[in-house]
Amino acid sequence: MSNLKGSIQGYMEERNRYWLTGDLDALARYWAERAGENWKWIKLGWERRRQSAQIRRSRLLRAHSRVRVNRWRPLNTPEPTDGNLGGNGESTAVDVEMEESINWVYRDGMDHAVEGRIIRHLQRWQPNPDGTWRIVSAQESDETGMGPNPVVSVESDAGLDADAAGIERPQTGLRSLVRRFMRPVCNTYDRLQALRYAELWWNRPNPQYVYFRLDDCTNFVSQCLYSAGVPMHDTGNRASGWWYRFNDSGEDTWSFSWSTAHALYLYLTGQVQASVLSSAQELKIGDLVFYDWQGQGRFGHCTIVVDFDQKGDPLVNAHTDPSYHRHYLYLDSRAWTPQTRYAFVHLPQRVC
Numbered sequence: 001m002s003n004l005k006g007s008i009q010g011y012m013e014e015r016n017r018y019w020l021t022g023d024l025d026a027l028a029r030y031w032a033e034r035a036g037e038n039w040k041w042i043k044l045g046w047e048r049r050r051q052s053a054q055i056r057r058s059r060l061l062r063a064h065s066r067v068r069v070n071r072w073r074p075l076n077t078p079e080p081t082d083g084n085l086g087g088n089g090e091s092t093a094v095d096v097e098m099e100e101s102i103n104w105v106y107r108d109g110m111d112h113a114v115e116g117r118i119i120r121h122l123q124r125w126q127p128n129p130d131g132t133w134r135i136v137s138a139q140e141s142d143e144t145g146m147g148p149n150p151v152v153s154v155e156s157d158a159g160l161d162a163d164a165a166g167i168e169r170p171q172t173g174l175r176s177l178v179r180r181f182m183r184p185v186c187n188t189y190d191r192l193q194a195l196r197y198a199e200l201w202w203n204r205p206n207p208q209y210v211y212f213r214l215d216d217c218t219n220f221v222s223q224c225l226y227s228a229g230v231p232m233h234d235t236g237n238r239a240s241g242w243w244y245r246f247n248d249s250g251e252d253t254w255s256f257s258w259s260t261a262h263a264l265y266l267y268l269t270g271q272v273q274a275s276v277l278s279s280a281q282e283l284k285i286g287d288l289v290f291y292d293w294q295g296q297g298r299f300g301h302c303t304i305v306v307d308f309d310q311k312g313d314p315l316v317n318a319h320t321d322p323s324y325h326r327h328y329l330y331l332d333s334r335a336w337t338p339q340t341r342y343a344f345v346h347l348p349q350r351v352c
Contacts, residue, residue: 004094004125007133012067012100015046019063019104022050032126032134042138045334052332056309058106058113065102067121072096093126093136101203109310116324118203142321143293143301143335145214166213168205170252186352187229191286194228198304198317202324209244210252212259216319221288221302222258228286230351233271242267261302265290265343272351277344280328281312288345289316289328295339303328 011030018027024043028034053060075093098121103114120141125133201220205211212219222244226232235241235255242264244254257263268274268288277283283305291301303316307325314328330336 003131004096004127004133007125008067008069008096008098008123011135012065016063016065016102018046019050019060030135032136038137038139041334042140045140045142045332048334048336049332052327052329053106055331056311056313056327058108058309060104060106061112062105063102064105065100067098067100070097070099093124096123096125097121098123111310113309113315113325115315115326116203116322117326118322120321143291143330143333166215168211168213170209170211170246171207185231186350187231189230189286189347189349189351190228191284191347194224194286194304195306197224197227198306202317202319203322208246210254212320214320217301217303218261218264219254219259220319221304222264224286224304225347230272230347242271261290261299264302265299265345268345268347273348275346275348277346280314280342280344283314283344283346287314287347289314290343290345291330291335292341292343293335293337293339295337295341299343301330301335 007030011027014026014030017023024046027046028039031039033039050060073095075095100119100121101116102119103116105112105114107113121138123138124136126136127133198220201223205216206223209219209223222242226244230242232243233241234243234245238253238255241255242257244252244258246252255263257267269276274288277287280289283289285305285307287305289303289305290299291303292299293301301318301320303318303323303326305314305328306317307315309315309327315325316328317324318326328342330340
């Protein structure tokens with residue numbers, strides 16, 4: 001662990017081993033101190049992931065991840081030019097931003113299954129006198145954002161500026177193929193097409209639409225519904241209908257129901273005659289699960305059903321974090337609380 005690059009690699013490899021062994025001590029040795037709230041918050045997510053598998057009686061067999069360093073920034077010192085990420089010992093600390101694509105292989109009854117996730121990491125590393133490096137703070141993206149009190153800089157929702165709010169603009173031009181159901185007509189809901197879209201775009205944004213880096217779950221589900229035949233109802237008012245306006249000569253616009261979970265739930269159950277089922281096992285491919293984390297009557301997350309495990313429980317795809325065949329309960333999310341309430345929404349065969 002003579003330089004930062006080697007320390008990062010060792011830490012991420014040890015984290016993958018943790019999913020199988022539960023050895024926290026091996027991970028903790030990469031941290032400068034383990035008494036603070038930041039360490040407790042990070043550890044909570046790890047422990048919930050392992051506990052979720054145990055509750056489902058699914059044995060984790062393997063974890064594999066690919067990590068890409070997107071940005072690193074030495075603090076109070078010029079950027080090093082030797083490719084050693086600050087390994088010359090002159091930097092007091094280095095902020096590192098990474099993206100991890102991870103797959104877990106687990107035993108599901110007599111079969112095997114794979115769950116995928118994309119996680120953004122923000123870490124602050126500090127060198128020790130002996131040339132080794134330790135983490136002084138870290139965040140991992142999930143449904144809570146990047147942690148309760150981020151100490152590594154990250155974009156925040158400023159409410160007005162798209163760049164500050166973490167919004168990536170679409171690639172305009174040649175978007176006629178996605179403009180099929182913009183008028184309020186009736187169509188058959190194509191569950192297979194919803195599945196195909198959810199499988200194709202779970203791990204990356206469709207460049208024909210705007211992308212919300214910090215909270216893209218409902219935008220992703222809306223795209224799945226639209227691709228499957230749910231027609232847009234463009235009222236011209238963001239607070240009503242369900243619509244997305246493609247504007248090749250300016251900024252795209254969209255309704256609240258297109259991009260926020262609670263508004264989409266109200267639109268589907270009130271305008272599309274979607275029904276709320278009593279159990280998750282009644283859902284079908286292409287149906288939706290909504291999440292009220294605090295149990296206070298407002299949904300803050302939504303996912304789309306793409307498969308079922310051996311027990312008949314739905315597996316879902318989602319954004320924020322990008323998730324592939326994740327168990328619908330989300331017990332491994334830091335956003336989950338004992339008060340979490342779910343809504344199981346079934347789309348009708350005919351959507352208008």
